[in-house]
Amino acid sequence: QKEVEQNSGPLSVPEGAIASLNCTYSDRGSQSFFWYRQYSGKSPELIMSIYSNGDKEDGRFTAQLNKASQYVSLLIRDSQPSDSATYLCAVFSQAAGNKLTFGGGTRVLVKP
């Protein structure tokens, strides 16, 4: 079992719709959770961080965390073609040595 799992996609959504991305993780001791966006040929860019159970909203992005189910999600509202990218879920654990572990990423395609 991979430590951080994501559906590789591609997730195809029409412009203006909601894109829903999911991520599960195996280390129950993880305490910080992140979503990075990566455009083709570019480096990962941090877009959301979440540390406690529940929802966190930032603009068109909402991150959701459920530690009991070891599940993190990202919603992108009013999707735009510029949101087309790979979205990487990352999980941080101090107990595991201050290591940030990434999932394989979900490729999102927003069609005009």
Add this chain to the structure above:
Amino acid sequence: GAGVSQTPSNKVTEKGKYVELRCDPISGHTALYWYRQSLGQGPEFLIYFQGTGAADDSGLPNDRFFAVRPEGSVSTLKIQRTERGDSAVYLCASSAFIPRGQHTGELFFGEGSRLTVL
């Protein structure tokens, strides 16, 4: 500088050669990470420095890979006897500790060094 700087941005070498990749982190960031990313995959952890010391090098694939950070700032990733399977983008990231000595886990990445081994 304002962000994490990595050089070279592209490196093409022949199988068996020695390669060095450099990373200059964000000023004041004490934590520095190296990751490797192959096409279509997520970044794979290689090594983590806290200050000058390697706090965790469990991700280095074998003894051909080595990294240093002698003064607690710039880091160099060194690859000996390169193999075609080493071809990937090598990403460096840095992170700050908050005042109580805790690590936020928020990493800021450089643009990467693309290594191609022919």
